[in-house]
Amino acid sequence: MVHINVSGMPLQEVMLDRIDDSAGPFCMSFGFDLGPLMASINAVGLVNPPVLRRDQGEMAVVAGYRRIKALKALNKEKIPCRILRAEDMSPLQCLLLNLHDNLAGRGLNDMEKAMALQRLSVWTPQQELATRYMPLLGLPPDEKGLFFFLEMELNLDGDTKAFIAQGRLSSRTVRTLSQMDKTSGISLMKGISSLNLNFNQQLQFIDYIVDLAHIEDKTIPQIVAESGFDRKDQHQASNRPQKAREALNGLRKRRNPSIARAEERFRRMVSDLNLPHGMRIDAPPFFEGSDYRLEVLFRQGEDLQLKLERLIQAGRLGQLRNPWEETSG
Amino acid sequence: MNAFPIQRIIVDKGVASYGLGRRMLTHLPQVPVCHADNDRDAVDPQDGKKTLYLQDYKGDFLKPCPGTREYICCGYQILNVAANCPLDCTYCILQAYFVNQPCLRVFANLEERLPGVMRIIDSHPERIFRVGTGEFTDSLALDPLTQWTDMLLPEFSRRKNAILELKTKTNRIERVLASEHRDRIILSWSLNGLRVSAREEKGAASIKKRIEAAKRCQAAGFVLGFHFDPLIPYPGWQDDYGRTIELLAREIDPRRIIWISMGSFRFMPDLKPIIRRRHPASGVLNGEFILGLDRKMRYFKPIRVELYRYIRGLLETWHPDLGLYLCMESDEVWESSMGWSPKTSAGLREFLDQRVIKFFHGPGQRGQVLRPAVKS
Numbered sequence: 001m002v003h004i005n006v007s008g009m010p011l012q013e014v015m016l017d018r019i020d021d022s023a024g025p026f027c028m029s030f031g032f033d034l035g036p037l038m039a040s041i042n043a044v045g046l047v048n049p050p051v052l053r054r055d056q057g058e059m060a061v062v063a064g065y066r067r068i069k070a071l072k073a074l075n076k077e078k079i080p081c082r083i084l085r086a087e088d089m090s091p092l093q094c095l096l097l098n099l100h101d102n103l104a105g106r107g108l109n110d111m112e113k114a115m116a117l118q119r120l121s122v123w124t125p126q127q128e129l130a131t132r133y134m135p136l137l138g139l140p141p142d143e144k145g146l147f148f149f150l151e152m153e154l155n156l157d158g159d160t161k162a163f164i165a166q167g168r169l170s171s172r173t174v175r176t177l178s179q180m181d182k183t184s185g186i187s188l189m190k191g192i193s194s195l196n197l198n199f200n201q202q203l204q205f206i207d208y209i210v211d212l213a214h215i216e217d218k219t220i221p222q223i224v225a226e227s228g229f230d231r232k233d234q235h236q237a238s239n240r241p242q243k244a245r246e247a248l249n250g251l252r253k254r255r256n257p258s259i260a261r262a263e264e265r266f267r268r269m270v271s272d273l274n275l276p277h278g279m280r281i282d283a284p285p286f287f288e289g290s291d292y293r294l295e296v297l298f299r300q301g302e303d304l305q306l307k308l309e310r311l312i313q314a315g316r317l318g319q320l321r322n323p324w325e326e327t328s329g
Numbered sequence: 330m331n332a333f334p335i336q337r338i339i340v341d342k343g344v345a346s347y348g349l350g351r352r353m354l355t356h357l358p359q360v361p362v363c364h365a366d367n368d369r370d371a372v373d374p375q376d377g378k379k380t381l382y383l384q385d386y387k388g389d390f391l392k393p394c395p396g397t398r399e400y401i402c403c404g405y406q407i408l409n410v411a412a413n414c415p416l417d418c419t420y421c422i423l424q425a426y427f428v429n430q431p432c433l434r435v436f437a438n439l440e441e442r443l444p445g446v447m448r449i450i451d452s453h454p455e456r457i458f459r460v461g462t463g464e465f466t467d468s469l470a471l472d473p474l475t476q477w478t479d480m481l482l483p484e485f486s487r488r489k490n491a492i493l494e495l496k497t498k499t500n501r502i503e504r505v506l507a508s509e510h511r512d513r514i515i516l517s518w519s520l521n522g523l524r525v526s527a528r529e530e531k532g533a534a535s536i537k538k539r540i541e542a543a544k545r546c547q548a549a550g551f552v553l554g555f556h557f558d559p560l561i562p563y564p565g566w567q568d569d570y571g572r573t574i575e576l577l578a579r580e581i582d583p584r585r586i587i588w589i590s591m592g593s594f595r596f597m598p599d600l601k602p603i604i605r606r607r608h609p610a611s612g613v614l615n616g617e618f619i620l621g622l623d624r625k626m627r628y629f630k631p632i633r634v635e636l637y638r639y640i641r642g643l644l645e646t647w648h649p650d651l652g653l654y655l656c657m658e659s660d661e662v663w664e665s666s667m668g669w670s671p672k673t674s675a676g677l678r679e680f681l682d683q684r685v686i687k688f689f690h691g692p693g694q695r696g697q698v699l700r701p702a703v704k705s
Contacts, residue, residue, distance in 0.1 A: 179606070210605070211614065211615070214612065214614065214615055215615045255617075256617045256629070257617070258617050258629055258631065258632065259617055259619065259629050262629070262631070285619075285620070286619035286620065286629065286630075287619075287629075287630055288619055288620075288621055288622055288630060289622060290659075290661060322661055324630045324631060324661070325665075327631070
């Protein structure tokens, strides 16, 4: 195989309908917005012509997948391209050409990194993928992480992939999931995407599920599935934040039943005090400290005086014990 | 024969000129030795326990136990002889403390620095120094190699204002038994439920062997201590801890136990991912933890009270005067589980100092030389 100077190759006009624009063997684009690219082409034309590879009459996109999508969306008929013959470059060289072209121009999102690794894995041993290409993609050189990324590309549904491509999975979450066995990691990722969890919620979710799997001697996918977190139809977009909070709260109660029962008992106890409107009593965090906290909302001194008098008259106040004893029934 | 899984020794410059350093190198002749200025550069974290670092330790050898202001602490003094431990308990907090220094560090210049430590103790004759080597390592696990006991027992045995507590989960008592010194030396064993011991204390002696070792030491004239720490609740914990206490009661004379402490599992939040990674089958994280006032994770208070109350009940049924105390707990928890409270750390120090006076001074001397070391 000889080294080809692609940028020195002559341009050829190609009919757009002859180019296969499915995500082919060299593609590493996912979850992108065509709008800005279409606007750019409209404004200044196609600055950087795509590179194609002709193999037995088929024309596969090597570099410029998004440009071709944009040009098709703009109803262009033919475009200038550089065309490689199959014998000019091996599939691996084509893949690397596209990888470096992308890395030079933009950062890849996590789904695109998964696509790149999955396509490279056809031609490259796993150890080399981990040690050479993962750092190139900004990932730690770790084989466990590699398996996780390969699995992401192969086994996630479109919605979950889109969630990841939009950068809605924190890097800490990705790092945590990539250290797990791939089935567990994928299952948690589906749950996170389905519940549309924010960065903090993602780590809390993982923590609860992992703990519950240990406590209940189940697998992580079992816990996720039996809770229905992997089912999209459970959560309408409009009430997703509420669903996320409910889901986490449910997990918290299941993870820490004694604490949940204590909180409920405390809530009932405070409710039975019939505090004046605008007053509340809080327990110390987790009932660990010794001091209650009383909060009073009032408008003027007279209002405060009235509320304090009513508070003192609340019969059960004197019977309040230490916070944690109140929760022990 | 190398009875320890040491595969590599790293030494600081000049370590061979120290007695302890020289002895250890002699005891491990077949283990490759390399020199390093910084063990962090040289040690693979995964092989920490297989790498022995003979360090020319520059820090203080005697330090107060860090304790915590938010809970009642006992005012212990730590004699730093080593950092890290050849045992591999799943719950060990040292995994997080020494995450960047994972090898077994033995301070090779202990012998040379010991006179300085003893000078500090001698300069406060009015105080009682309760000193232990078992906070950052196991006191006896490496003793066949380090011969710490040969060095330390004579020094502490002849002081009137100090005791030395050797805390262990092993039965490596040969050198201790060979020593002629008994006075002011306390041999302590960490104990746990049988299932915790079997599943979570890798490399430690079984509870039965620990108690057998304690029995031999008691028969040889040593005062004993025991530490039920970390207490870990799980389904059936009551029976398991009960069986451990039964074994204890069968073999040990309770009148020669200076103290028994209880502490529930607590840890810095950073330890959790380390345990998950290093010990994926461990059950120690299964309990209901809350973030304590000292920013450590600890069991929800009613769970702690239940643990202490139950074990206290078993122990006091065995013998009413065992010097029971709680490690790093609040006044409320003391009152609820023990029926009394020292109220403050100074109060707990006084309680334990009085135990020292009771065990190591005749009635005629009590209170004459010593008074509890209450720090102002």
